[in-house]
Amino acid sequence: MGRAEERRARQRGGARRAAPAPATGHRAEGGRMDRRKSKGGKGDRGFIRRMFTWKKLLGAFFGAVLVCMGAFVVLYMVIDIPDGNNEAKLQSNVFEYSDGTVMARTGDVNREIVELSELSPQVQHTFVAAENKSFYTDKGVDLKGTARGLFNTLSGKGKQGGSTITQQYVKNYYLTQDQTVTRKLKELVISLKVERQNSKEQILAGYINTSYYGRGAWGIQAAAQAYYGKDASKLSPQQGAYLAALLQAPSQYDWSSATPTGKKLVKARWNYVLDNMVEMHWLGASERKGMTFPKPHKPKAASGLTGQEGYLYEAAKAEAIKELDIPKEKFEAGGYTITLNIDRKKQKQLEKSVREQLTDNLDPKSRKADARVQAGAVSVDPKTGKVLAMYGGRDYTQHYVNNATRDDYQPASTFKPVILAAALQNQSQTQSGQQIKASTSYDGTSKRPVEEDGRKVGFAPPNEDDRDYGPVTVQTAMNKSINSVFAQMGIDVGMDKVMATAKQLGMNSDDLKPYAAQTLGTMGASPLEMAGVYATLDNHGKKVTPQILKSVSYGSEKLPLPDAIGGRVVERGVADSVTSVLTGVVDDGTAKASVRDNAARDGQQVAGKTGTSDDNKSAWFTGYTPDLVTSVGLFGEGAVKTSEEGAHVSMKGAGGLPRVDGGSFPARIWAQYMFNSTGANSKFNLDTDMGAGVAPTSSAPATPSQEPTTQTPSQTPTTKAPTQTPTTPTQEPTTEPPTQDPTTEPPPDPTDSPTIDIPENPVNGREEQ
Incomplete structure (x- = not known):
């Protein structure tokens, strides 16, 4: 047997020996199963390859793109451009001085x-x-x-x-x-x-x-x-x-x-x-x-509304909303640039004058009355109506009411020039038939009953300190602020005509009722109002409406403002004659000590009138030069955190004075401000064809031995028809009548005959201003 045959025989024998073993059969079956699994895996991968071919992936991609494009088209059709959101529309309102310097920015968004x-x-x-x-x-x-x-x-x-x-x-x-x-x-x-x-x-x-x-x-x-x-x-x-x-x-x-x-x-x-x-x-x-990095300024505190700026802001805002008929909600949404007529230099000078002449002389901790004094003042250009300066109070954050625009205090005797203007405008006569002018004689007796056509009308105001003056001219009555004279003059003119003239000159109080007691200035008025009245007189009878706004813009649109200068409301001769008479108040009247004798006056012509209300609840001096009108008012207001808070109270004893009258603090503030704010001295250009001011006649307290004058007092009854509907006793004032201004000067010396500087009558053809 050859070697090859032996190997085959051994292999056959081994195979026969191994066949009965169960494990061998199992392994064989497992091998078959593994092969089947192996074949199945190859099948799955093939399935995936068949499902996700590049053609199918590309198709899916384009399908997704089409879906997205469709969705976007839907979104484009559905979504409209919305209105801008409210916060993005909000703006601040910008308030500027006349020179463009920003005074304040207000609003929720700057x-x-x-x-x-x-x-x-x-x-x-x-x-x-x-x-x-x-x-x-x-x-x-x-x-x-x-x-x-x-x-x-x-x-x-x-x-x-x-x-x-x-x-x-x-x-x-x-x-x-x-x-x-x-x-x-x-x-x-x-x-x-x-x-x-x-x-x-x-x-x-x-x-x-x-x-x-x-x-x-x-x-x-x-x-x-x-x-x-x-x-x-x-x-x-x-x-x-x-x-x-x-x-x-x-x-x-x-x-x-x-x-x-x-x-x-x-x-x-x-x-x-x-x-x-x-x-x-x-x-x-x-x-x-060549450019270098521009380092920005350090942050500054936001322009606030403290001090006087708060008052200026509120006054400008109120005027803008009223004059331009802007809905408050629209104004608050912002976007307005408001430029004021306020002159920064004059504003600072007015604030300084109030501080030095009033505030520095008050000591609220030592004197209770000092805490009651509130001051307000307005300065106006009579040729343009611009409000150049305004004093609203000690500080907007401490006293929110603007004393310059409040009209709840009586203007007292600063109303007397309005009565004279009404008399001249209506060519009124006294009860005895005399034409009323500066030289007309009246009875200056204190508490003398006012008469109309021989009948007493139930009004008999006292003079300051119940002083009797006897027969005096209208000029002297204005200089000394004699109540009894102007009470009678109001009836002579007709109180309805007096109130009509007051409205024409710029007074807009709801209290302008034709009561006899209104001759004493018992209605309410603000320094802003009175500055407008006197500015109209200074402007020769053409209406002046004080205007704090210089311009108002909304975005790029400049909004039109009403004209501050209107038409003629009283004749030039009327306005100029009143101005002529008012120079006497400064030169020989209740403002003599504070204004005429002020060292800074330096010959400047001045016209003005003091005013002091009953119980010394208000005190005023409103006066003017040819180029500037300023009204200063002091008001007695109950101090904060007292039982009198906000009430009208007396200022007696404030500043250490027995009585705060118009010739004291108000006239002093006025004089310091005016004589330091005006330029070269100027003279009034007056047409006094209605009667110029006259040198006052000397007068002394009436005594039983006093000789009567040859002038017939205006109160002598005549048969002349009455000039107005009789004033009945039922027309009583709602408030107590104020007294006229006191004078801190001693009673006039009968031998003293002071004169006032009366401008000459203008030449024919002089241009009106």
Whole structure:
């Protein structure tokens, strides 16, 4: 047997021996099963290859794209451009002095929208260079940046930049700052629609006006003021580049509070902006090379409403709403720029005069009466009606009522010139038939019953200190503020005519009723009103309505204001004759000590009238030069946190004086302010064809031995028909009549015959002013 055969025999024998073993059969079956499994695996892979062929994947991709496009079309059709959100529409109201200096900004949002044309082209380009160089050529959306933003939002990675200027504007103005998928999809759709409906200029303007720049400033105008103290129209390219750089991180990049790292970053971004401008050919390389970083100003406290500014703000706001018929809700929403006529120098001088002549002389801790004194004052240009200065009270945050515009206190004897004006305007006569003028004689006896056509009308006011003057001229009665004379004069003229003249001259109180007691100024009036009345007299009878507003603009629209100077309400001769008479009050009357003898007067002609109400609850001096009218009022008001709080109370004892009369603190304040606020001395240009002021006749307290004069008192009964409907005793005033102004001077010496400086009559053909 050969070797080959032996091997085969061994193999056969081994196979036979191994066959009965169960394990061998199992392995064989397992092998078959493994082979079947192996064949099955190859089948699964084949199935997957058959299911996901490249054709099917490509088809699925395009299907998904079509679905997304369909969904986007639906979104585009469903989503409209919404109205701007309310917060984005809010603006501040800006209040300025006459020289353009900002006095205050008010409102919940510090924003003032400006037109793009107000900015230089280079400043406009700084924002494009900082945020979106392709702004002028793109379609308003950055799909890559939006997709990145969506991914980061979905993955929780937070805010992601990269949006275009259009998208940022849409987010600021139409939507919110929320980082949601829904908001981002809306942003995309609305941005495309905004691009179709608005120009690039409109979009850029909207963006820079709605963005936040830090320091509480929304929009470029507020930012320009906050960082550089100037209007946006005056920004340099360097300053514009800084503001554009701020938008990336307003708080971190504010130079005044930035860390060294923050300063490094903002300066790098500032360079980035300018370099991009050079790249886009918006800035010359040589010009860029010479630019230095414009460090912004340190933050300033927001313009508040403390001190006098609060009163000025409230007065200007009230006038704007009333004169321009602006709904209060619209005004509060902002967007108005209100420029006042207030002259900063005169305003400071008025405040100084009140402080030095009144406040420094009051000691509320030592004298209870001193805490009751409130002061108000208004200064007006009689030729233009401009309110050049206003004093409303000690501080707007401490006393909210504006004493310059309040009309709840009596003007007292400052009303007497109105009675004389009515008499001259109506060519009225006394009861004895004398024409009423400065030289007309009246009986100045205290408590003399007022008569009309021989009948007593039930009114007999006392003079100050119950003093009898006897027969006096109208001039002397005005100088000494004799109540009994003007009470009778009012009846002679007719109280209905007196009240009509008061309204024509500018008084608008609801209390202008034709009662006899109104001759003593028992109605309410404000310093603003009385300044207007006297300004009309100073303006030769042409109506002057004091106006605190110089201009009002809403956005770029300048709103028309009513004319402060109206037509003639009393004849020139009437107004000028009253002015002539009022010079005597200063030169020989109740204002002599404080005004005539003031060292700063230096020959300046002055006309004016004092006033002191009953029980010393108010005290006034209203007077004028040819170029300026000022009314000063002091009011007794119950001190805060007392049982009298807010009530009208007496000022007796205030400032250490027995009585605060019009010739004391009010006249002193007036004199210091006026003689330091006017320029070169000027003279009244008067046409006194109705009768000029006259030198007063000397008068002394009446005594039983006093000789009668040859002049017949006006109260002598005559058969002359009455000039008005008789005033019945039932027409009583609702308040106690005020007394006339006291004089701190001793009783006049019978041998003394003072004169006043009466202007000469004008030549024919003189131009009216």
